[in-house]
Amino acid sequence: MATSRDDKKLTFRKYEEGDSKWDRWNDAIFEGDHSHKCPTYVHRTPPCQGSCPSGEDIRGWLDIVRGLETPPEGISMQEYAFRRSTDANPFPGVMGRVCPAPCQDGCNRNDVEDFVGINAVEQYIGDEAFKGGFKFEETPALTGKKVAIIGGGPAGMAAAYQLRRRGIASTIIDDHAELGGMMRYGIPNYRIPRAELDREIGRILEMGDVEFKANTRVGRDVSVEDLEKEYDAILWALGCKVGRPLPLEGWDETPNCVSAVDFLEEFNKGDMKYTANKVICVGGGDTSIDVVSVSRRIGTLKDYNENPEDAVTGKIKHGDIDPSLRKACDNVTLTALFPRDQMTAAEHEVNDAVREGVVLMNEVMPVEIIRNSDGRATALKLVDCKWENNGPVKVEGGKEYVVETDLIVAAIGQGGDMAGLEDFANERNLMDADKFYQVPNKPGHFVAGDIVRPHLLTTAIGQASIAAESIDLYLKHAEFKKRPKVDKHHFNLLDKMKEAGLDPAPYTVGETRGTNEAKFAIHNFEDRSKNEVITSDKLFLGHFEYTPRHLREEDAPDSEHVLNHFEERTKGFDDETAAAEAGRCMSCGMCFECDNCVIYCPQDAVYRVKKDEHTIGRYVATDYAKCVGCHICADVCPTGYIDMALGE
Structure with a gap:
């Protein structure tokens, strides 16, 4: 257990007012077995991800960059972090530079000293992908369905990406000469390098079966009725271009x-x-x-x-x-x-x-x-x-x-340009959407991005992901199920175990009332990530030392030198600095293998799993024959990954 040598710089109190001595754990050890409760390992959503409108698995790619989660054989750390990041957002290089980062406002590390520089690490991932020429993973076979996407900004491009990952082709129709929307036409080049923006857009087009019709306005150059005849669904991602x-x-x-x-x-x-x-x-x-x-x-x-x-x-x-x-x-x-x-x-x-x-x-x-x-x-x-x-x-x-x-x-502020599309406009000259991002009373029509509600680029990207899922269900004539309470791109332990070659065995035993040894189940684990965001009061903050944030260098000219200054403002991290900043992540809601529970268990009931059975989230286990329910492991868990359960 670590304690800070610089307590005055911490933003939380380690002790209650008037405390002058350590609490004794004797009663917990010797009386704890009366509770019949033992540890179970609970995955929750960290507040960075809970605050991210595009729902990125931020903790996951920070764990990869810091070296905690190892990539599969044959994939570099940088490419593996890129894949995890782009599961939710195909624009890490752009968003790492310009997103106002609500994730950092939500970061639990603010209750220790300062947030993790999530944006800076995301820029590093995007820059490494640019330098390494990374591409998206191979796409599935086409379903034969095709979607018209009206608007080539962040929402439209993200939707095309998510649809193609589901085997659905699309045509993006935009009234500009180039794709990018506000990323290209609203944000200056010294904030978003155009070469990197072009590369991130190009990756999506390289997936195949994502077409682009430039300089074309729906409602003027092509009618909605013609689109309805040609395509199986329509996604409106018009953006807001009227100031x-x-x-x-x-x-x-x-x-x-x-x-x-x-x-x-x-x-x-x-x-x-x-x-x-x-x-x-x-x-x-x-x-x-x-x-x-x-x-x-x-x-x-x-x-x-x-x-x-x-x-x-x-x-x-x-x-x-x-x-x-x-x-x-x-x-x-x-x-x-x-x-x-x-x-x-x-x-x-x-x-x-x-x-x-x-x-x-x-x-x-x-x-x-x-x-x-x-x-x-x-x-x-x-x-x-x-x-x-x-x-x-x-x-x-x-x-x-x-x-x-x-x-x-x-x-x-900005509003929508609905000229020629008046039948779709609401009283605010925007478009209505239900919780699945369907246009009400317009079957086969979906909507995402600023035209729903002007907000952040990352908000448009998150809405596009949900809309793409809804379009997939619509085209399959499948039931629209209730969206999760915490509607994000969650880490999935079962997928990770499959990737590591630790798939559970097939379930062949027929009816069973429970087991703690059979290989067909993941034991002592509960996934609450779709229902709960973990707050700092569930963490053991005393574990974390004062560690100042690593800041990106900036080329910020003064008033005497700003004229004709168009060099990129934000300078990215190198490998070492990116890993160090990612290492400040407290891994809220997921084990980060600190060994506190193993070291402090007075009964030696908590132990590390065998190396050939280990993967992220499966680092420790409990011998319930030895456990007395003292809950010390839960008290000293920095990440809030251990709950006392399995009992009355």
Whole structure:
């Protein structure tokens, strides 16, 4: 049992107030047999996975990277981690860079000192797959069914991937020239390297029987009725590409008031190479950070004489620009309704933007667009605000601000473009979905991604996985069963045992009332992962020493060097650092082979299984003839893998 040498840096109390001596376990040892309870090994879902909208087996691939779970013969650690990661999410390189990582917020290690750098290890897995040229495992034979997927963003691509793994072909129809959706057209290249994005998309196409129809809009170039005749099912993964306007008088009539979606798309297509001299973006989320960071990088021209909105709307397209002709924008401002520590943008993204020279105004709300005689915005008036009754309100007696600007960008949310698809639109101009991601009252139609509810890339990927499963059941005319309470891509001990050559024997004995020795069953194990997320109060936190997080290096320029700076911002881990950071994982809900239960069992009842019978989750067993039910093994289990059960 380890104890930290740096207790002051821990975020939990090892002792109750007033404790001054160790508790004695004598009574537990000598009286414990009265309970008739003995240890059983219980698999639960860790909170990182429980917090991950795409449901990745995060603990599993961290265990692989750290060296705890060994790959099958002939597969490297890196490729095995890639396979485990991509069971849920085919974009580890992308998501490891840009996902805001709700998994890290949920990480139980926050109750020790700091979360595990899950994103950083995921980026490592994606980068190693890119360098190693890894491909997905061989796909099953086709079923003869084919699905139309409308939209080639993260939801559409993830659905095509999951469908092909089930033997179902698909055609992705998108109104852009290239696949990727918001990953390509919404996020700048210094956050997602385009070579890695292309490789992760290419892997899906390389599976075969995933076609792509570019520059095609359903409802304009092809009808829904034609798709229904040609395909066995349709998945709507349209995304949300219409930016919400600021709720200010005259917004729609003011030419230099534009949406963040349009701004970023023109930049990412390579058609906007510079912008206005003074830019103000209203937002507070990651999209608004991208707008202001792009503005600082592309700057403006020393001899700038065009209307900035013309590049945003595609009216004009910029050719190649000599970088020496650019200059930094005089002012780039980001406003947010909330305090800095409550902004929805990732904290490090906000910090980087400020370092790059962005002026950040918090707890302010726009109230008026100030225009000149030509009807163009020249400034934005803002006031101090606070959040009340689910909305911002002006602070009485607060300050008023007037920020001069040449371009106002709204980054306050996005909506769907349902033109030509009005029969599918709800009152919010999105699409309805049931719990199986079927479109209500539209048999054979399914939906996933932002068009259901604008959220994270990882949310779209998770919805696509469930939708693909639902489509498979629909095409088989199978019953739709209740979804699990914890609806994730769970580790399966039986699959792991089969992979390790430890398959249980066939069940041939007929009726039996129970056994603790027969080889046809997995003994002393309960899988509660589909019903329960394990919390830190079930762990023995005293086992874990203070271990600071390993941080990724970042190429984050300051305000003097940000102009023309398009190098990738985030630098990935090497093998050693990735393993060290993965090693900080507390393996919540799964044995990580620390030997505490073996060492501390006073009856020598808990023992390691034979090496040729060992695999992850099957490291220890109990001799119930020796066990007295003292529960010490459960008390000292760091991961909460042992419950006292099998008795009254």
